[in-house]
Amino acid sequence: MPPAEHRPRRTALCARPALCARPALCARPARRSGRAAFAAVTFLTATLAASLPAPAAHAGPTLRFGDCPDSVPAPPAPDRVECGELDVPLDWDQPHGERIRIAVSRVPASGTPAERRGALLVNPGGPGGSGLPYAVTKRARLPESVRRSYDVVGFDPRGTGRSAPADCGPMGGLFASPAADPVPVGRTAEAAYLRSLDRMADDCAAGVGAALPHLSTAATVRDMDALRAALGEPRTHFLGVSYGSYLGAAYAHRFPHRVGRMVLDSVVGPWSWYEFDVRQSRALLRQRAVFFAWTARHDSRFGLGDDPAGVRDSYERTRRGLAAEPQQGFGAAEFDRAVYRALGRTERWEPLADGIRTYLRDGEVTGLRPDEPHDSPAARTFEAANRTVKCADGPGPTPGRILADLRATRRVDPLPVLTGMEATTCAYWHHRPAARTPLGSDSAPPVLLVASEHDPVTPVEGARQLARRLPGSRLITLHDDYSHGVFASRGNACVDSAVAAYLVEGEVPEADVRCAGPGLPEPAPTT
Template sequence: MRAVALYGTLGSLVLSALVAAPAGSADPLTAEARGVEAAARRAAADSIAFGRCPDVESLPPSVQCGTVRVPLDYAHPTGRQIDLTVSRTKARGKPAERQGALVFNPGGPGASSMYFPMVAGMPDWKRVAGAYDLIGYSPRGVARSAPLSCQDPGDFTKAPTQSPTYPSDTYKKERIAQAKAYAQGCARNAGEALRFYTSINNARDLDVLRAALGEPKLTFMGASYGTYFGAVYATLFPSHIRRMVFDSAVNPAPRQIWYRNNLDQSLAFERRWEDFRIWVAKHDDVYHLGETADEVLESYEKVRAGLTREPAGGTVGPAQLQAAVLKAGYYDDYWASRATALSEYLKGNAKPLIQQAAPRPESARDDENGNAVYTAVECNDAVWPRDFATWDRDNSELAKVAPFETWDNAWMNLPCAYWPAPQQKPVDVRAEKGALPPTLILAAERDAATPYPGALELQRRLPGSVLITEKKAGTHGIAGGPNACVNGYVEDYLLNGRTPVRRAACAPHREPNPVSLDERTALRPGHVPPTL
């Protein structure tokens, strides 16, 4: 392994480079900062013993797997340890062409990138895969990385369930009780460990992973939530960054984390929901759901009403319909299949809708685990409103103009109002001028999950960063997607370190084919609905 070879050849000189204290951090002498340094020193010496992947990962033989050990609590680096699973494909080019390791995180919180090395076989990634080891991993709490659970997976995926656009007082009381029970379940299952699932610890873990890979400086691509803890990493460890891509940037302003970001997200999804309906109306000759966006909405409401009366297949109710159609707000790859399902249902054929929206028992454990980590990280990261009256006021007002996703988003996050673990002050993401190498920010102008103002805010806080905008488009996670212009900027940056001066724009990618049901997002790096 590279870290072992380097350490054996160059001794403490290289090892100290791998674990140097983070220059420019607010307080490099804190117990946690010393803990990161100690853990990174250990990881650099031990390296990662890559080998055959366990069958549970369902990865091809071309991908190798290993683990890196990190402290649960960086203030006590010799205390309880957890193992994070890591995956890799080695750079496929000539040895002289190798530039190091490229680490990817797809967001969530709660998503794993263990699949990421598989993109090495895709044409758009050929040159990057020739220059870099492609590294995926499961962050703390995710999958086999000391998995977190807050409730029985069968209860989490229970269906059918309701999803009222304008909930009654009785329904609100039911959801409050569920949120309290969920928060208590997290505390009961995780115990004292619950408070250590945070974005700042995810950033610290990333630095330990960097050291374990034998990399003096980190090359990293984060999508969605991955941009947020990537930005936290840039704040804590600016001197440890080689290149960094922020794909679909979260607004990192402390006042936004996380309550206001979720309100902004719900508003943005209303616009994206309209984009979908306009496209469906444009192709009324195919779907027969209406010739205007309003007529398509009427058709959608007919489907909701039908599922309220009689769930499709006994498992698809209004909430399952909402979750399935929400994916169309993330990726226009889903537009054709979702429009087809709605159209077929109104013709009396519920099979496509059942196939797309019914819960899958085989994924229940992973779904519950992802939601548990999402909840723990977001609830721990910031102080949330503790009285439901605030949530009720803000979401009731927002639902008047953005009814599509507002209340479902609120219910997903409501456990944070009753969170039993300490809630911390958000990290003030920023860097001094000249402290960072050029970094690349990617954003679609109509992205709903991470609205475009977040990219502008991130660029303002990271001097020297460059913003690439896909105009008039709304797909979430645009690197490696259908836009050749975006992909060209990413490849030139990763391979050559070149960027535009400050900002550049790409024309939107082509609209979906209305008769194609090909959902091509399966191996796209940023494919992580339904969270951030």
């Protein structure tokens, strides 16, 4: 229980929480096998083969669960995970046309039937993040009351993982090793930068083909509602992190009367994807300055400089050295990707500082390399799905706007981190939507938004702006925190207890909630 000064006052969302004693669809525990295929799944509609009898008027999509692929970890006993596939139209406006399969996983609730509140869909972010293993990994960190109350359901959104994965091939040289410097300086470099975006859009058009306009948030929202129906649930309860918050807000707009208890964590603001990327790039500069100051305060530990300017000099020498002489395919672009990843979570700052020190001392980049190669199959699918979804969600920028913003960002800081500027590709996209994906609704019930005060990946202003599109909703802010991902992630009792009370009992805070955060970490001493 959090200290009294941080404990939120709450009012009930409804007089009596809805209970669902419906037994699980598959009572027999699934046996896990690496060779086991996904369970067979049918989608019952009147468009099935003529030899089959027409279904009843109430018939809808169904799921049958069975074994999971090896990419889904086994939960601790006695919990079990089960997987299946949901058959949906590629184009929801053409329901009798081509179909795709959405991969689904589920860990049943561990409580009694009387405790059960329904199914909680979860999404880890992206766009491009695989949700299939997330049902297991996120559930393990949820408060026990939530685990007892909900079946936790993960799914790979269309275009990701095992759900019609997007393939953009070489993506304009994105996977070259070492890649070109991602910060263009001068007109020649700027022109080359724009040409790479044009090639990337061409590669996605060729690789994704006719599916290009249909791998979108709007289509995934309709997949989510089909999944709700297949699970036999009257409402969609949802926990979305990062891009998952955007997905939840889009669902609330399309299906406001089917929204159950919805938690939007580390919120993407209601901007175009390109504007969001620009805002993120500026927030990363602020976060990097904090990282430089933090590293300087611990100079006896890292030895990179005893003031922020000295640490920045060490940082710049590392980047210049890798740009001039990449090490085993690790150059300036790869370094920027490592920095981008590290700035989003404070527990990654110490390894980043150690990696810079090791490079300057020994010329080694092992400490800066990611655990998974940037060109691995999973990473390739993520990068392709990320651009495909962003560019399907609304009009892109003009090339002139891109160059103007690049120059403006370089005036703020001559060495920005532009790794997250994925929506620049949309300037050359082959299918250009006429309008942006709408978010939020006056008709949706109150939802909870959760944000970290200094999150550089999804700046807190996005949560404040999205809250205005969801009347009656409340924002829980973790103050003095600098990381991305808050609920059941930062280990903060104030945040976790307020969100659990909402999910389990339907209690909405009377006002926005302020929780005290951990501040910046103390690095481990050298050994």
